[in-house]
Amino acid sequence: MSSPSLATSLRLAIAGSRSDRMRIALTAIGAFATTVLFCLAASVAFIGEASGPYRFDVLNQPGLRPGVIISMLALTIPTLVFVGQCSRFGAPSRDRRLARLRMAGAQPSEVARIVALETGLASLLGSLAGAGTFFIAKRQFSTEHVATITTQTELGGGGIQIDEVTTTVRLLPTDVTFTAWSIVLLVAVVPLLATMFSSIALRKVIVSPFGVARTQPTAPPTVLPAVLFGAGTLALVGWSTISEALDLHRRALPIVVIVSFCFFIMIVAGLITGGGSIAAAAGHFIAPRTDRPSLLIAGRRLISAPYTSARATTSVLLAVFIGSAVQATREAFLVGTDPTDTFYADTFDLLNVVLIAAIVLSAASLLVTTTEAVVERRRNLAALTAAGTPRSTLARSLLAETLIPLVPSVLLAATAGVLSARGLFGTRVETWDPSTGRSTWLDVHVPLVETATLAVGAIIVCAVVSSVSFGALQRSVDVSELRTAA
Amino acid sequence: MTHPGIASPEQSRTGSMPRESADPSPSGSTVLSVRSAVYSYGSELALEGANVSLGRGEILAITGPSGSGKSTLMLVAAGVLKPTAGQVTYNDRIISNENERQRSRLRRSDFGILFQFGQLVPELTAVENVALPLLLSGVKRAKARAAATAWLDRFDVADLATSRPPEMSGGQSQRVAAARALVTEPTVLFADEPTGALDTVSGELVMSEIVRVAREAGTSIMLITHSAKVAAYGDREIVVRDGRTTESMIDLEATGTNA
Numbered sequence: 001m002s003s004p005s006l007a008t009s010l011r012l013a014i015a016g017s018r019s020d021r022m023r024i025a026l027t028a029i030g031a032f033a034t035t036v037l038f039c040l041a042a043s044v045a046f047i048g049e050a051s052g053p054y055r056f057d058v059l060n061q062p063g064l065r066p067g068v069i070i071s072m073l074a075l076t077i078p079t080l081v082f083v084g085q086c087s088r089f090g091a092p093s094r095d096r097r098l099a100r101l102r103m104a105g106a107q108p109s110e111v112a113r114i115v116a117l118e119t120g121l122a123s124l125l126g127s128l129a130g131a132g133t134f135f136i137a138k139r140q141f142s143t144e145h146v147a148t149i150t151t152q153t154e155l156g157g158g159g160i161q162i163d164e165v166t167t168t169v170r171l172l173p174t175d176v177t178f179t180a181w182s183i184v185l186l187v188a189v190v191p192l193l194a195t196m197f198s199s200i201a202l203r204k205v206i207v208s209p210f211g212v213a214r215t216q217p218t219a220p221p222t223v224l225p226a227v228l229f230g231a232g233t234l235a236l237v238g239w240s241t242i243s244e245a246l247d248l249h250r251r252a253l254p255i256v257v258i259v260s261f262c263f264f265i266m267i268v269a270g271l272i273t274g275g276g277s278i279a280a281a282a283g284h285f286i287a288p289r290t291d292r293p294s295l296l297i298a299g300r301r302l303i304s305a306p307y308t309s310a311r312a313t314t315s316v317l318l319a320v321f322i323g324s325a326v327q328a329t330r331e332a333f334l335v336g337t338d339p340t341d342t343f344y345a346d347t348f349d350l351l352n353v354v355l356i357a358a359i360v361l362s363a364a365s366l367l368v369t370t371t372e373a374v375v376e377r378r379r380n381l382a383a384l385t386a387a388g389t390p391r392s393t394l395a396r397s398l399l400a401e402t403l404i405p406l407v408p409s410v411l412l413a414a415t416a417g418v419l420s421a422r423g424l425f426g427t428r429v430e431t432w433d434p435s436t437g438r439s440t441w442l443d444v445h446v447p448l449v450e451t452a453t454l455a456v457g458a459i460i461v462c463a464v465v466s467s468v469s470f471g472a473l474q475r476s477v478d479v480s481e482l483r484t485a486a
Numbered sequence: 487m488t489h490p491g492i493a494s495p496e497q498s499r500t501g502s503m504p505r506e507s508a509d510p511s512p513s514g515s516t517v518l519s520v521r522s523a524v525y526s527y528g529s530e531l532a533l534e535g536a537n538v539s540l541g542r543g544e545i546l547a548i549t550g551p552s553g554s555g556k557s558t559l560m561l562v563a564a565g566v567l568k569p570t571a572g573q574v575t576y577n578d579r580i581i582s583n584e585n586e587r588q589r590s591r592l593r594r595s596d597f598g599i600l601f602q603f604g605q606l607v608p609e610l611t612a613v614e615n616v617a618l619p620l621l622l623s624g625v626k627r628a629k630a631r632a633a634a635t636a637w638l639d640r641f642d643v644a645d646l647a648t649s650r651p652p653e654m655s656g657g658q659s660q661r662v663a664a665a666r667a668l669v670t671e672p673t674v675l676f677a678d679e680p681t682g683a684l685d686t687v688s689g690e691l692v693m694s695e696i697v698r699v700a701r702e703a704g705t706s707i708m709l710i711t712h713s714a715k716v717a718a719y720g721d722r723e724i725v726v727r728d729g730r731t732t733e734s735m736i737d738l739e740a741t742g743t744n745a
């Protein structure tokens with residue numbers, strides 16, 4: 001038997017219900033945003049000797065550009081997570097549709113091809129639109145303005161001459177040239193990643209002609225995440241001791257960076273794998289003890305599906321962890337610098353903007369997950385409402401399901417971030433005091449207010465985003481849902 | 487009105503010959519009545535002046551073909567839907583004039599609702615599912631669990647107390663759902679195709695247990711079904727066709743309540 005033609009597979013891929021169309025649209029939007037960010041990062045990477053100068057000084061300093069690129073790429077993590085979440089939006093009903101196709105004679109590989117085509121096509125459209133928008137905007141914003149910028153010239157003997165120059169500048173690197181292969185790569189990377197993700201996600205679903213079965217995840221691990229998180233944090237807290245023991249300060253900078261980065265990765269891995277464990281543990285603690293129906297439902301949901309909310313908030317936790325580390329690093333950098341030189345402060349402010357954007361983007365995936373959870377349970381929710389369960393109870397249950405595992409995870413992420421940065425950059429900084437003509441040691445303050453603001457802000461953003469899904473709840477408890485098959 | 491104890495289909499009915507019903511009041515005191523109810527889903531008219539009365543302790547079967555409006559009639563009677571015209575009265579209280587919050591509170595305290603499937607929270611254990619309405623009414627956890635366990639025992643599923651719905655058979659799930667619908671000791675139980683998703687044997691077992699427990703507690707039942715066998719558990723039968731109610735001639739002759 002021959003396989004269906006590409007056109008038939010395409011028709012089957014896009015033939016679906018409202019939630020299928022919504023999934024395709026959201027996947028395309030996610031791909032759009034990610035491609036724009038990739039293009040922005042690429043434009044910074046392509047800044048050459050003849051490029052510039054730019055309004056943002058950080059773009060004029062070759063040594064700081066890698067940091068800008070890394071920040072841009074870091075922003076793509078939440079958008080890629082968003083694309084991943086979107087590609088599973090309404091997936092249960094799609095999986096049932098696929099089961100009917102299997103019943104009609106489709107092979108497992110053909111079903112997988114339909115899913116890959118749907119995600120690939122949606123993200124390709126988004127990527128093309130994103131790249132197109134980027135290049136149109138690049139042309140629109142390529143005008144030059146007159147501005148005063150700071151230039152640094154290295155002098156012999158290690159000195160630096162700083163001058164203020166009034167010249168024509170561009171706001172952003174709109175003068176860089178993209179090579180043809182780089183454009184192809186930028187357009188292709190998101191569809192490739194999204195298709196890969198949806199194919200991997202489908203591996204957890206066994207679509208047979210008789211229905212859909214999901215391979216049940218095992219109970220979340222508890223020891224491994226704790227060991228990774230604890231060991232990584234302790235290693236960075238005791239960085240000076242480790243550095244001395246391993247004689248790291250005598251070694252090349254890349255080795256030092258790689259070793260410290262490994263510890264960071266351990267913390268991140270602990271946070272990611274531990275999210276499900278925290279959710280399950282919180283559920284096990286709350287469910288048998290509470291008198292409140294909303295907490296009972298939320299607690300049992302956390303035990304039953306610990307990874308659902310943990311997965312949605314992973315990128316929020318990453319943003320909080322990195323953000324807290326940035327706040328502590330900022331304290332260490334600024335404590336000994338001239339208060340009138342705002343370069344470092346401006347750079348850290350720019351990083352904070354990137355972090356806020358990352359948290360907001362991460363929260364968008366949370367919205368998709370919570371809405372999906374409501375839509376998936378709509379018949380049950382409608383039956384509960386019909387039997388007299390107040391909608392406010394169900395809404396509180398949804399909110400609790402998000403916040404119960406999030407709050408301890410955010411606190412852990414924030415604490416680990418601050419401790420890690422303080423371990424790396426020290427709690428005291430040696431600085432030159434011109435009034436005494438001697439070097440002095442200054443204490444690096446713990447950025448309590450900044451870190452607390454970041455942590456609480458992230459929790460509030462998630463709470464607000466989660467509350468938006470109450471709109472879906474209002475529709476889902478409609479009595480017409482009682483006619484929907486379970 | 488007859489109360490045959492543990493009801494069997496043969497005890498309560500012999501057939502059905504529908505006729506137009508203007509005021510189908512049963513004998514005994516009326517606990518719930520629907521008068522000239524009209525309801526539409528958008529432009530689709532589901533009820534066109536339906537009338538139903540339910541006596542205290544009575545089991546009323548509402549039958550009719552698919553799409554006739556019988557489930558809508560039940561939802562209107564239970565205060566889940568607000569009729570666009572007409573009146574729903576419960577114990578002299580006009581609930582069709584009340585807002586959703588008031589009706590929701592009433593459903594929680596005085597009504598029990600049982601659907602064909604999907605009403606149990608899949609993540610909760612059987613005992614937690616049954617205890618849920620009590621917790622919603624502010625009963626403390628220990629007391630709610632004790633009452634829930636007792637109700638599970640009445641439906642002979644106490645051994646499933648710690649099981650979750652996905653681990654139960656259809657019949658077991660429906661017994662747990664029935665226990666949940668009755669745990670608040672409601673005045674009226676609304677049952678929409680309660681055995682529709684079960685095989686014949688399980689359906690009969692579940693139905694006879696619901697009827698037995700309801701008889702013991704003096705609970706009235708509005709039973710929606712398209713099955714003549716299930717309808718036979720009722721003391722009386724109302725037929726819904728095209729959104730209008732008619733009542734069985736034979737039942738009326740048997741009870742002698744309506745001229």
